[in-house]
Amino acid sequence: MAPSAAPPPLSVTVRAARVAHGSEVLFDGLDVTLAAGRWTCLLGPSGVGKSTLLRLILGLETPERRDGDGETVTCSDGSPLSGRAAFMAQTDLLLPWLTALDNVDLGRRLRGAEDEGNGDAQALLDRVGLAANAGDRPATLSGGMRQRVALARTLMEDRPVVLMDEPFSALDAITRIRLQNLAAELLRDRTVLLVTHDPLEALRLGHRIHVMAGRPALLDEALEPAGMPPRNVDDRKLLEMQGDLLRRLAEASS
Helix, strand or coil: CCCCCCCCCCCEEEEEEEEEECCEEEEEEEEEEECCCCEEEEECCCCCCHHHHHHHHHCCCCCCCCCCCCCCEEECCCCCCCCCEEEECCCCCCCCCCCHHHHHCHHHHHCCCCHHHHHHHHHHHHHCCCHHHCCCCHHHCCHHHHHHHHHHHHHHHCCCEEEEECCCCCCCHHHHHHHHHHHHHHCCCCEEEEECCCHHHHHHHCCEEEEEECCCCEECCCECCCCCCCCCCCCHHHHHHHHHHHHHHHHHHC
16 A cells, blocks of 8 residues: 655654653653654663653653743644554554454544545555455464554554554564565655664664663764665665664663
8 A cells, every 4th residue: 555645744853851750760851853754763772761752752651841841742843743643562452353454444443434445454464465364363363463464554544653663573584674665665755763673674764863872861863874765684884884883782781
């Protein structure tokens, strides 16, 4: 399925974010901008706050407010982000009583859309390699297959902003590359934040790559690979940058 015609891409800005869980301060003064129509990739040690940042942007995590402060999360067009972002969590969150096809089509049905969109859901299942499993329920699918259904559901939402938390982690290497390519194709000109533990994945897909580290957590200066994603896995310059990124991650974990 090709995405429908969309308005100009949005940039999303997080400004001076502060989030604390009890006495533990995750962020304090965290700033990041998701460039309009570009992929921003985020890496860092487990537990540093990457998923919390996704939840903050979605409005599922409430930042602390200071008197006189403006909104923590803003969009370039001045309108709220609510209702304009698709989210793919680490877990697939498939409804066990629905088939794979109905899980992909769930958002459209909940919004009361007409049934003609069902063909788009089937087309996306075809693209993720699950054409023969449209009628299967989640309990009969492997972990990687469930993750592919969740990816198709996220793409089906066709939103201008897409937030993904390790969307390819359960896939084998070849399927991962193929679905990275598909996501890059179908989300071209969308504003994407991808959380990943895979440096090569970030380098293949990202226009800007940050490492999150520290407590409170901050982002390092963005790494910006040349060329347009998806980049070739055997690109020599990409592999050299992978070494640099691994060094940054090692420092962040020390």
